[in-house]
Amino acid sequence: MSPLGAALRKDLLLQWRTRAQFVAVFVFGASALLLFSFASGPDSGALRQHAAGFLWLGLLLSSTLALADSFESEMAQRALEGLLLLPADARALYYGKAIANVLQLTLLGAGLVPLMVVLYDVSTARVPALLGVIFLGAAGLSAPGTLYSAMTAQLRARNTLLPLLLFPLVVPALLGAVKATALLLLGDPMGQLGSWVSLLVAFDLVYWSLCGLLFERVVED
């Protein structure tokens, strides 16, 4: 098995074994969506307008928990050092972890969609497209998120630093994902979906390559 395959298998196995944590993160995201509707008020018109924004804010907040968790086990018992001693490229470790994180975040997002439908009274017939947008947005969060999670896992103030570093960075991905989702939910008369998806794809391409390149420097000793 290739180093990447082995790393991916390790991380998927890790996620399966810690699936209780995933449930907790999902509940966190769900309660965030609920709180947004309380903060916004029972005006169904306003809730429909902002449904996409609420979904992605909920997902973004949950991602900080999920991403921070993803490196927790590597830090315990100094597993990360052990991994780096293996004759595998650090990049394989990064991509394995990042891919596992994308899958987890996509699952999270998809899981929050039914809640969004119920709370904010929105829906779409274009479900595959919606899942595609969630996947691309999750990829945008996961690429820098995995790198910064590796960095902050080694520090004291990790819970504050990860969102502090990540949130300004992912603004383009957030804008793209929210606009694309809103167009899918509320209608796209002018056919703008393509340009927002392109923005997401561009962001993903840039950061998946850049962070893979830089990861080795973050975990080296």
Next chain:
Amino acid sequence: MGNKPWPFVVAGFGLLLLAWGTIWGLAFAPKEIYMGDVQRIMYVHVPTAWNTMLVLTFAFACAVVSLLRGGWGWDARLEASVEAGVVMSILVCMQGSLWARPTWGVWWDWDPRLTTTAVLVFAFGGILALRQFVDDPVKRAVWSAVAVVIAYVDVPLVYFSVRWWNSLHQVQSTPNTVSRAFHWPLRINAFGVLFLMIGVIALRARVAFLRRESELAPPRPSAPAVAAGAGGVR
């Protein structure tokens, strides 16, 4: 890093230019047709904005060199230019706000350039916070260089995404074209801010370098990573 006095000279010259440009812009430049006297804010806003991007580009260059070649000098310059860049970005946002209020009636008009600058405050401010929390100087240097590269690459992405996002709602924008009568105070102030910040950043880099020295002091590392001309042995 040296201890020659050139930063003071350069900064002082920059201050003189700023005084000249400001007086010209406030007292002698003609009034703009639609915006009246409020337009004079541009003589300080545009130079600050230009130089902010210049300073952050320099920070990016320091980050790349720091990652490729190492050296405490480059890390010191990175720390200095990131800090200066954050201060200037905050100033640009405040100036933009003071311009928007009398012009559009709102304190913030989501102009793409201004909004990008606001994101920069948080992105690079976060890097300053990161440096505070990393105790190991080598890790601090490598990680903040990585973070600067990542944040800088994001700048065009943020700008374009905000521009598309905003174009659906907004018609107003900050004026781009400035007619010739207004050029001179603008240029003078631009160079004024430039020279001031070159001097200030050079001094701030020395501060960072000296702090690194005392941080690493006895036993002094013999690796070539410590730049020559560090002031010698105490």
Next chain:
Amino acid sequence: MSGVITGGWEYVRAAYVVSAAILLGYAFSVYWRYRSETRRDRR
């Protein structure tokens, strides 16, 4: 936006005062930190 903006000098003044305060303030803060570092070095 039509029409002419009259006045607004308070905003112009505020912008220049804020700019001077921040630029000069930052310059002085760097200078004081430089002095305290070099003084500590010489001791």
